[in-house]
Every structure is written in structure tokens, then in C-alpha cells.
Amino acid sequence: MKALVSQPHLLSRVATLALGKTIGGSAAEFTDVPEPAISPDEILVKVRAVAINPTDHMHIDAISPSGSIIGCDYAGEVFKVGSNAARSWSVGDRVAGAVHGGLFPDRGAFAEYLKVDSDLAWKVPADVDDAAAATFGVSAVTAMLGLNARLGLPYPGEKHDIQRQQPAPVIFIYGGSTAAGLFAIQVAKLAGCTVITTASPHSTDLVTSYGADAVFDYHDPDVAAAIVKQYPDISIAVDCFSKGRSFSISDTVLKNSKGKLITLLQPPKPTYPGVEHEFILAYTLFGHPFQWLPPIGPRWPAIPDDRKALARFYATLPQLVSDKKLRAPPVFLEEGGWNGILTGLDKLRAGKVSGGKIVVKL
Structure with missing residues (x-):
């Protein structure tokens, strides 16, 4: 099968890690690799569309070992079904989800076929396109x-009594117009939260349409003070940008309550005493230990509760999507088929994507 496979160059990788930018061109190329064999608990997916994330080019540029298939987000149809998976899936079912791309030679979304744990995928409703x-x-x-597994907010789609939460909890989400931010806003609203977020002025209508209750311009040098003046007791926050001023702004919002900040990239030490930072990676949701850049790179243990959280979320997602309670971010279709993946990756590297997600149909 055809797949985008990492071919790292040592000098460009060192430069990327040292300088924070890509040098020497892409360290991945399309090549033919064996179709993955599946276990009794897996399904094989014929990939029809892929979404592109910053983590994909980060893996190509600095993290992936040689021979790894790139890509995490996919949609497609079930092509083969493991014997145990047949209780839940049939050939031809529409399916989507995420996998731990960029680290393994037989599992990655930017490929013609993809093997997936059968309980870590969701069935796509008929009225939702790939x-x-x-x-x-x-x-x-x-x-x-x-929001749910770390901050303890009620899971979307599950019955809970939000009427007793008076007043409604207030959460701060930095970077509301990012794809993660738009999902975080929706998940927080489903949990009964009042959502305060940051965005550029041109994205205010977008984040408001996804449920944000108040939007502040992160360009404002006094944005943190403005938020604290109106919402002085915020105790939980998610930083969906996790670069530059986002950490200090989020810490300032939390300083009165000595609250907790979830970050998507490794954070510095908290700006104020008592404020807590927790760095999360979606890869822990797949339930296996992993390491980047062995033997000296960081390691992550298997976290069984995270895996349970992903299975729990994807079990409820088809109904949430059908009921329009969780909406996709705006989709930017990149033409060109397989070559569109490379074009989309370059756009992300250059910081040219805002307010939506690049998707390529294969």
C-alpha cells in the first residue's frame, strides 16, 4: 500500500530541534509498504480522508524514527474485521478517529489502509461526510x-445534573479559534460551564458561534487584567496554543484562585505560586507506553484510564454528532490527493492555518 513514511535526516533534525524551524526539506516521502496485519481486536480501515495536525509535521521534522507511517486523523470505511471486533463492526461500516501516527511502521493515517483498535474508533452517521x-x-x-479526564468535567453525552452547579463553573480557554479550542469550547458548554476565551477580532464570531460566552483579544497587552477584572475567580483553564505569552496570560487569569492549567505543549514553571500546570498528550489515550528519540528522549507510561476515556468518548460521539451537540471545526479542503497532504503540512509549518482544520480527501 501507499503511505507517507518518515526518512529523517540527522542534520536537519538537529537544526529543527535547536532552532525551532525546518531546514533541508521534508523528511518524509510516499512509498510502498506492506498492508498492516490486524489482530482479533482490530479493524482494517480503507482511508478516505485525513485531517492534518501540527503534531504531524513535528513528528516528520524532529520526532519520528525512520520507517514510521505519519498521520493521526482519519475517516474511511471498514475493509477487514478481526474475529473479536465482529461484535461491533462489519465490512463497509463508515468509521473515523485518531491513531498514534508517526511512531510505528505499521500504524499511521496517511496511508491507503490503517489498522485501528476496534473500541478506539467511532461510527460515522450517514449525514456526516468524510x-x-x-x-x-x-x-x-x-x-x-x-476537560473530562483531567479537570473532571462531566463527559459529553452522558447524563448529569448540571442544575445543581450554581453558579455555573467558569473556564478559561486560551486559543478558542484553534481546532482544539473549538472542541474545548463545545465540551465545556456541554458540561454546563461558562466559557471565557481568547481570539483575534476576526475570529470572535466564529468562537461565539461554537458557544463561547465572552471573547477577549489576545493581542491586547492588558488582556489578562481585563479578564480577571470581569471574572476574578476562574480556577480551571486550558491553553490550546501553549506558546509565548499564552502561559503567563493563563497563569494571571488563575492566580486569584491558584487554579489549574492544562497545556498542550511542555509549559514553563507557573508564573504565580499555587497555580498548577499539567501537560497532556493525546497519545496517552491509546493505552501503550512510548518514547520519543530513544534512548535519551522522554518516556510516557501506559495510562489505562486514559484509554478507557477515549473508548468512552467515541462510544457516545455518533449520537453527539447526529444531535449537532458537537460540531466539526470549519474544514479547509486541500486539493491534490496524496500531494495535498504535503501541501497542507507546509501550510501548518508556515503558520498559515487559523480558524479551522485542513482535510485532504484521498
Whole structure:
């Protein structure tokens, strides 16, 4: 089968890690690799569409070992079914989700076929097209991991009594117009929260349409003070940008309550005493240990509760999507088929994507 496979160059990788930018061109190329064999608990998916995330080019540029298939977010149809998986899936079923792409030679979304744990995928409703379905991958499950599994908010789609939560909890989401931010806003609203977020002025209508109750311009040098003046007791926050000023702004919002901040990239030490940072990675949702850049790179243990959280979320997602309670972010279709993946990756590298997610149909 055809797949986008990592071919790292040592010098460009060192430069990327040292300078924070790509040098020497893409360290991945399309090549033919064996079709993955599936276990009794897996399904094989014929990939129809993929969504592109910053983590994909980060893996190509600095993380992936040689021979790894790139890509996390996918939508397609079931092509083969493992014997145990037949209780839940049939050949021809429409399916979508996310996988741990960029680290393994036999599992990655930017390929003709993809093997998936049968309980870590969701069935796509008939009225949802492949492009939209593909966006409910890394960004959506990251929002769930941060808000539900880590901050303890009620899971979307499950019965809970939000009437007793008076006043409604207030949450701060930095970077509301990112794909993760748009999902985080929706997940927080389903949990009964009042959502305060940041965005550029041109994205205010977008984040409001996804449920944000108040939007502040992150360009404002006094944005943190403005938020604290109106909402002085915010105790939980998610930083969906996790770069530059986002950490200090979020910490300032939380300083009065000595609250907790979830970050999507490794954070610095908290700006104020008592504020807590927790760095999360969607990859822990797949239930296996992993390491980047062995033997010296960071390791993550298997977290069984995270895996249970992903299965729980994807079990309820078809109904949430059918009921329009969780919406896909705006989709930017990249033409060109397989070559569109490379074009989309370059756009993400250059910071040219805002307010939606690039999707490529294959």
C-alpha cells in the first residue's frame, strides 16, 4: 500500500530541534509498504480522508524514527474485521478517529489502509461526510482528555445534573479559534460551564458561534487584567496554543484562585505560586507506553484510564454528532490527493492555518 513514511535526516533534525524551524526539506516521502496485519481486536480501515495536525509535521521534522507511517486523523470505511471486533463492526461500516501516527511502521493515517483498535474508533452517521468526520481526531480527543479526564468535567453525552452547579463553573480557554479550542469550547458548554476565551477580532464570531460566552483579544497587552477584572475567580483553564505569552496570560487569569492549567505543549514553571500546570498528550489515550528519540528522549507510561476515556468518548460521539451537540471545526479542503497532504503540512509549518482544520480527501 501507499503511505507517507518518515526518512529523517540527522542534520536537519538537529537544526529543527535547536532552532525551532525546518531546514533541508521534508523528511518524509510516499512509498510502498506492506498492508498492516490486524489482530482479533482490530479493524482494517480503507482511508478516505485525513485531517492534518501540527503534531504531524513535528513528528516528520524532529520526532519520528525512520520507517514510521505519519498521520493521526482519519475517516474511511471498514475493509477487514478481526474475529473479536465482529461484535461491533462489519465490512463497509463508515468509521473515523485518531491513531498514534508517526511512531510505528505499521500504524499511521496517511496511508491507503490503517489498522485501528476496534473500541478506539467511532461510527460515522450517514449525514456526516468524510471530511468533517476526519476532524474528530486529535483535536477533539485532546479537548476531552483535558476537560473530562483531567479537570473532571462531566463527559459529553452522558447524563448529569448540571442544575445543581450554581453558579455555573467558569473556564478559561486560551486559543478558542484553534481546532482544539473549538472542541474545548463545545465540551465545556456541554458540561454546563461558562466559557471565557481568547481570539483575534476576526475570529470572535466564529468562537461565539461554537458557544463561547465572552471573547477577549489576545493581542491586547492588558488582556489578562481585563479578564480577571470581569471574572476574578476562574480556577480551571486550558491553553490550546501553549506558546509565548499564552502561559503567563493563563497563569494571571488563575492566580486569584491558584487554579489549574492544562497545556498542550511542555509549559514553563507557573508564573504565580499555587497555580498548577499539567501537560497532556493525546497519545496517552491509546493505552501503550512510548518514547520519543530513544534512548535519551522522554518516556510516557501506559495510562489505562486514559484509554478507557477515549473508548468512552467515541462510544457516545455518533449520537453527539447526529444531535449537532458537537460540531466539526470549519474544514479547509486541500486539493491534490496524496500531494495535498504535503501541501497542507507546509501550510501548518508556515503558520498559515487559523480558524479551522485542513482535510485532504484521498
